[in-house]
Amino acid sequence: MTTLIAGVSGAIGSALAERYLAQTQETVIGLCRKPEAVSFRLRDDPRVRLLPWQADAPESLPVDRLADLLASREPLINVVYATGLLHDAAMFPEKRLEDMQPRNMIKAFEVNCLGFGLLMQALAPHLRGRHLKRVAAVSAKVGSVSDNHLGGWYAYRCSKAALNMLVKNLSVELPRRCAPIACVALHPGTTRSALSEPFSQSLAKLTVHEPDETADNLFRVLESLSDKDNGQFINWDGSDLPW
Secondary structure (H helix, E strand, C coil): CEEEEECCCCHHHHHHHHHHHHHCCCEEEEEECCHHHCCHHHHCCCCEEEEECECCEHHHCCHHHHHHHHHHCCCEEEEEECCCCCCECCECCCCCHHHCCHHHHHHHHHHHHHHHHHHHHHHHHHCCCCCCCEEEEECCHHHCCCCCCCCCCHHHHHHHHHHHHHHHHHHHHCHHHHCCCEEEEECCCCECCCCCHHHHHHHCCCCCECHHHHHHHHHHHHHHCCHHHCCCEECCCCCECCC
16 A cells, blocks of 8 residues: 655654555655655665655646556555645744735645645546545634634635545545545644744643654544545544644
8 A cells, every 4th residue: 555645854754654655554645845855764665756846836746647656556545735834044934914025825725735736637647446535634723714813824724724624525535436435634733843943932832743753643543534524624633633
């Protein structure tokens, strides 16, 4: 069996790939911007194949190579979208309306939402009648509309809310292609990573998981999913979250 992880060079994606290799006999297809930036443990593992891909540049996906891998490997059973953008050198979470920038909003939507949709579009021709069991997008609790009591973080909140709607849409369509299936959004919990690094003062007040802990939690949730969970927004501890 094969698990595909988009964003395998990130803290969560990398730790989750290692968890699958350690706990299962599955092979892993990893997508990331720079395969050379992936840890040696993953690069040197014969069960791992890495492909260059950028969430905000869908044309970068080597579709032919991906198709060859899917055809030559064990059946694809899991797709995990673990790519996300909160900040970079040119953007930072907005504290108020005046901070909102069109370019930053567009970039957040490209990475946090559109990249997932276009990846699933590229995979779609290879899914019908196959063994795919789980599709999971790593979302964020701040993307919950009903749970938003603080405001701010416009680009991140809005793009994650859009990702959640994309998951919901796919949860309706995918069962027509490959039932039974669970297509879900996952909140990983606050994880120590490059994404959370600038917020160390705020993190002191929260429960912060190391990447390995987050991977353990998500692996446990993913492996427990069935088609009865299809279309849900799920917390790292397995509980349901409000949309």
